Every structure is written in structure tokens, then in C-alpha cells.
Amino acid sequence: MTLVAGVDSSTQSCKVLVCDAGSGEVVREGSAPHPDATEVDPERWWEAWLAASAGLLDGVRALAVAGQQHGMIAMDSAGEVVRPALLWNDTRSAGAARDLVAELGAQAWATAVGSVPVASFTVTKLRWLARHEPEHARGVDTVLLPHDWLTWRLLGRAATPTTDRGDASGTGYWSPGTGEYRLDLLGAAFGRELRLPRVLGPREAAGETPDGQLLGAGTGDNMGAALGLGLRTGDVAVSIGTSGVVSAVHEQPTADPSGIVAGFCDATGRYLPLVCTLNAARVLTTTAQLLDTDLLGLEKLAAEAPPGAEGLTLLPYLDGERTPNLPDAAGTLCGMRRTNAAPANLARAAVEGLLCGLADGIDALRALGISPNRIVLLGGGSRSAAVLAQAPDVFGLAVARPEPAEYVARGAARQAAWVLSGAETPPQWPLPVTAESEPGDIDAGAEVRAQYGRYRREVFGV
Numbered sequence: 001m002t003l004v005a006g007v008d009s010s011t012q013s014c015k016v017l018v019c020d021a022g023s024g025e026v027v028r029e030g031s032a033p034h035p036d037a038t039e040v041d042p043e044r045w046w047e048a049w050l051a052a053s054a055g056l057l058d059g060v061r062a063l064a065v066a067g068q069q070h071g072m073i074a075m076d077s078a079g080e081v082v083r084p085a086l087l088w089n090d091t092r093s094a095g096a097a098r099d100l101v102a103e104l105g106a107q108a109w110a111t112a113v114g115s116v117p118v119a120s121f122t123v124t125k126l127r128w129l130a131r132h133e134p135e136h137a138r139g140v141d142t143v144l145l146p147h148d149w150l151t152w153r154l155l156g157r158a159a160t161p162t163t164d165r166g167d168a169s170g171t172g173y174w175s176p177g178t179g180e181y182r183l184d185l186l187g188a189a190f191g192r193e194l195r196l197p198r199v200l201g202p203r204e205a206a207g208e209t210p211d212g213q214l215l216g217a218g219t220g221d222n223m224g225a226a227l228g229l230g231l232r233t234g235d236v237a238v239s240i241g242t243s244g245v246v247s248a249v250h251e252q253p254t255a256d257p258s259g260i261v262a263g264f265c266d267a268t269g270r271y272l273p274l275v276c277t278l279n280a281a282r283v284l285t286t287t288a289q290l291l292d293t294d295l296l297g298l299e300k301l302a303a304e305a306p307p308g309a310e311g312l313t314l315l316p317y318l319d320g321e322r323t324p325n326l327p328d329a330a331g332t333l334c335g336m337r338r339t340n341a342a343p344a345n346l347a348r349a350a351v352e353g354l355l356c357g358l359a360d361g362i363d364a365l366r367a368l369g370i371s372p373n374r375i376v377l378l379g380g381g382s383r384s385a386a387v388l389a390q391a392p393d394v395f396g397l398a399v400a401r402p403e404p405a406e407y408v409a410r411g412a413a414r415q416a417a418w419v420l421s422g423a424e425t426p427p428q429w430p431l432p433v434t435a436e437s438e439p440g441d442i443d444a445g446a447e448v449r450a451q452y453g454r455y456r457r458e459v460f461g462v
Contacts, residue, residue, distance in 0.1 A: 006413025114263025240381025
């Protein structure tokens with residue numbers, strides 16, 4: 001058995017999977033927590049890697065790192081970090097994002113780099129650094145992303161930093177269309193050029209570790225998940241976690257000036273247009289709490305109500321929303337009457353509202369020419385029987401739910417196996433599917449979405 005390892009260096013933790021390179025079977029695994037913060041000393045990631053991988057790497061011939069996207073690690077010419085890394089979920093650069101979009105225009109940004117910058121993007125954090133911490137900015141020589149930094153440390157601090165297309169496409173200064181850095185945009189954001197990591201191809205090795213293990217290019221976490229799932233053209237991955245993520249492998253780069261769809265690259269040489277919603281699984285937990293029950297109780301109640309919840313609709317923008325762009329919105333219950341004010345209808349409306357918000361993301365992909373034929377449902381929220389029962393009708397598509405697994409780390413391990421093999425395509429690792437559902441009543445699902453869309457327009461004008 002040939003062993004490879006995949007690393008998921010996420011916001012919350014470092015996870016390591018050791019897999020059989022031929023089949024993808026997990027042989028060993030480990031994890032260690034990361035600090036719960038939006039700015040972190042990258043050395044904490046290195047310590048977590050050492051803890052998570054301890055005792056796991058015997059016989060491992062290759063590995064790769066998939067990491068949280070967008071973060072900013074600013075380093076001086078000696079390779080020392082200038083300040084703690086700013087993570088994707090640090091929103092202090094929201095004003096910088098607005099300024100950059102106003103200066104260039106949303107259409108120009110979308111054309112240049114496939115996406116319209118928001119606070120998570122690295123380019124906005126560099127603008128914030130230049131404007132708010134000029135003493136730190138003056139010392140910056142190189143900027144890396146989280147997966148770039150960990151790959152660089154694995155190679156040894158004297159190595160030349162590298163990245164990949166997938167993670168580079170989330171910086172705001174690399175073009176998926178041309179495959180080149182936009183140094184003009186970097187300069188406009190930061191005030192001068194910086195040294196940037198070399199962008200590797202999907203099956204290109206970054207080098208070898210001091211222990212002789214081949215190291216893949218690595219990628220961003222969303223790209224790692226797509227590779228771990230083996231997404232094919234026509235698949236749309238819908239992840240229901242703290243936030244919702246809707247993404248699809250596509251053959252051409254995309255550019256959405258509305259900013260709803262981020263035009264990322266994937267980890268195979270193709271593209272990964274992606275939509276993010278702020279409200280997902282917590283819609284279910286919050287509604288369950290409101291009904292004085294748990295998630296199982298919510299599922300049972302939702303099953304008692306008919307499609308459309310007798311006219312009751314929840315616009316589930318509990319924390320504001322990104323899709324549609326309503327940062328100051330609140331959750332709104334619409335259509336309540338004495339005749340439908342029942343716990344079962346509220347439970348059903350919560351599930352339908354969650355799914356309708358994600359269906360809006362699928363529609364945003366369709367608007368860019370993507371034709372979905374199957375939904376691959378992921379994340380903690382996908383384990384809800386009510387979600388699985390209603391999703392095919394609301395989405396109007398077949399839904400497959402794979403076995404729960406660490407798909408980001410699995411994707412990194414699959415990349416490592418690919419690099420080790422030298423083949424033209426990644427190894428074929430089977431995807432265990434635990435549930436598959438076809439639409440049962442598309443007309444009822446369409447009516448649920450029409451009801452949701454009508455109230456969304458009436459209340460929020462979008």
C-alpha cells in the first residue's frame with residue numbers, strides 16, 4: 001500500500017488524513033485545534049500541524065495542504081511575519097473593500113480577477129494594512145496565503161514560496177482568465193509591489209520535505225473539498241454549515257459584476273464559481289430553540305406541515321445576508337395568519353427558507369451559463385432528514401448526500417497521490433453515497449420558491 005497524506009488547515013483546526021494512494025481509504029487520522037480568533041500568529045498553525053501529524057507519517061511518500069482561503073500573512077525579507085495573520089473572517093477591511101470597488105468599478109474588478117472584492121479577500125486586507133498600520137506595511141516584503149505559508153514551512157524556511165491557481169484566485173490580484181498576477185491591482189491596493197509566491201500547476205510538486213516526502217502544490221479549502229468529492233461537470237456542491245456554500249466545477253472562467261458569484265479556479269485546471277450565504281445550519285438550530293425543541297423535534301414538526309407551510313414563509317437573514325447582498329437585514333417571518341400560526345408550519349418554513357436561500361445561489365450559477373444536473377449535499381445541515389426530504393423539490397434536481405468525511409483533507413491527499421503518480425488526471429477514488437433522492441413534486445417546490453421570492457421582493461426589494 002502506497003500512503004499519502006492530506007492536510008486541512010482550516011479556521012478552527014488542523015486535520016490530517018493518511019490515505020491509500022490507490023483507493024483513498026483512510027488509514028490514519030489526527031487533528032489539533034487552532035486559536036479561536038480572526039488574527040493569528042501563523043506559528044500556531046505550525047504547532048497544530050506538528051500535534052495533528054504526530055505518529056501518522058511513517059511510510060507517507062507524499063502530502064499536500066489545503067487551507068482556509070484569503071488570509072494575509074505579511075512577511076519581511078527575512079521570512080519573519082510582520083504582524084499576526086488576518087484571516088478571511090476578519091471584517092476590519094470592509095471599508096477598504098468598498099473603497100477599492102468604488103475606485104475601479106465592480107465590472108472592472110470582475111473582468112480583471114473574476115470576482116468583486118469583499119472584506120475576506122486578501123487585496124482588501126493589504127489596503128487596510130497600508131492605510132491603518134503604515135509602520136508594519138513598510139516592513140512587508142512578501143505576502144502569502146495560509147496554505148502557502150504552511151507549504152513553505154514544510155519545505156523549509158529557505159524554500160521559494162509557492163501557491164496554486166485555486167487559492168491564488170481568491171486574492172483579488174491574480175487573474176483566472178490569464179493565469180497571471182495583476183501587479184497593477186496589488187500596487188493600487190498596497191501602494192507598491194510585493195514578492196508573491198510562484199503559482200504551480202495542479203499536478204506540479206512544490207518540492208520535497210526534509211524527510212524526503214513529495215509535497216503537492218496544495219490549494220484552498222473549497223477547492224480541496226471539490227477535489228475530495230470528485231466533482232464533475234454538472235455537479236453542484238451545496239454545503240450547509242455555519243454558512244452556506246454553493247459551488248460547481250466549470251470549464252470556463254466566470255465574471256459576475258454583481259459580486260454574488262466569486263470566479264475562483266479549482267484544483268484540477270478548471271474553474272470553481274462559488275456563492276456564499278451567511279445563514280445556513282443556524283437557521284435550523286435557532287428555529288428549534290424558538291420552538292423549545294431540538295433538531296430532531298424540528299424535523300418531526302416540519303414533516304407534519306404541507307409544502308409551502310400553508311403560506312408561512314421565513315426569510316432567514318438572521319445575521320444579515322450576502323446572497324442577496326443585505327448586510328443589515330434581519331430574519332423576517334411573512335404571511336402569518338391565525339389559520340397557519342402553528343409550530344409545524346414554522347418548522348417547515350425554516351427548512352424551506354434555508355433551502356430557498358441556497359437555491360438562489362444555484363440560480364446565480366445558472367445565470368453564468370452553468371447547467372446543474374445533480375446536487376451533492378454536504379455539511380452538518382445535510383444530515384437533517386427534513387432538509388434531505390425537501391431539497392430535491394426546492395432545488396428541482398436530484399440530490400446525493402455522501403458519507404460524512406473530511407473532504408478538504410481528502411482532496412489534499414488526492415492531490416498528493418496525483419503528484420506522486422505523475423499521471424495526467426487524479427486517481428479515481430470512489431465517493432461513498434449514503435442517500436440519494438429524486439424530486440417528487442417539482443411543481444410544489446416551484447411554488448415554495450415563488451412564494452419565497454415574492455416576499456423577498458416585497459420586504460427587501462431584491
